[in-house]
Amino acid sequence: MLLKDSEQTFGQSIPPTTWYRSLAAAGLRCPDVHGSARYWLTVEGSFTRALQQECREGFHVEVVREGFALPSAEEARRLALPPRQLAWIREVRLCGDGQPWVLARTVIPQNCLTGHGKRLSGLGSKPLGAYLFSNPEWQRGPLETGLCQPANPAQPQLARRSLFHRGPDALMVAEYLLPILYQH
Numbered sequence: 318m319l320l321k322d323s324e325q326t327f328g329q330s331i332p333p334t335t336w337y338r339s340l341a342a343a344g345l346r347c348p349d350v351h352g353s354a355r356y357w358l359t360v361e362g363s364f365t366r367a368l369q370q371e372c373r374e375g376f377h378v379e380v381v382r383e384g385f386a387l388p389s390a391e392e393a394r395r396l397a398l399p400p401r402q403l404a405w406i407r408e409v410r411l412c413g414d415g416q417p418w419v420l421a422r423t424v425i426p427q428n429c430l431t432g433h434g435k436r437l438s439g440l441g442s443k444p445l446g447a448y449l450f451s452n453p454e455w456q457r458g459p460l461e462t463g464l465c466q467p468a469n470p471a472q473p474q475l476a477r478r479s480l481f482h483r484g485p486d487a488l489m490v491a492e493y494l495l496p497i498l499y500q501h
């Protein structure tokens with residue numbers, strides 16, 4: 318039976334998440350990070366590229382929402398943003414072979430939307446990684462590991478995130494691994 322998109326993706330929202338500065342630190346809390354998800358939590362370079370290499374049929378990005386909104390208090394602290402400053406927030410599903418594999422949330426402060434960065438608010442279904450990794454002005458910082466508190470089995474349990482820096486500007490990309498990606 319074919320499910321409607323709303324049924325297929327029911328429950329696949331982003332759960333509350335605690336972030337750790339390293340995989341090892343998260344591993345003390347949750348040894349699962351060293352299991353089959355470890356590759357995805359640590360893969361360097363473009364995550365989009367790594368997913369594309371895993372696809373048999375194809376890769377696409379589905380925009381869930383994008384627009385100006387308030388980051389969470391934790392995101393604002395991590396990005397050193399003043400409280401209540403709006404940022405461009407993009408949430409997408411990264412889909413392999415027609416199925417969502419990863420939920421991604423990117424917080425783009427307004428100072429990143431200047432110069433070439435203007436493109437960041439007009440990506441639509443073009444992957445953000447293609448822009449960031451073809452643009453040498455953006456440098457990635459260290460990867461953090463996230464342990465999620467899922468409310469249902471469709472929600473992610475594990476996540477990763479990093480800041481991308483352009484001089485003094487920084488944006489933050491978080492990727493939440495859906496179980497289908499690493500539980501074969």
Ligand SMILES: C=C(O[C@@H]1C=C(C(=O)O)C=C[C@H]1O)C(=O)O
Pocket residue numbers: 362363364365366378407409411421422423443444445446447449490491492
């Ligand atoms: C940051 C990257 O971009 C990917 C693409 C995203 C998007 O289009 O919104 C979000 C998260 C990423 O995994 C990457 O490829 O590493």
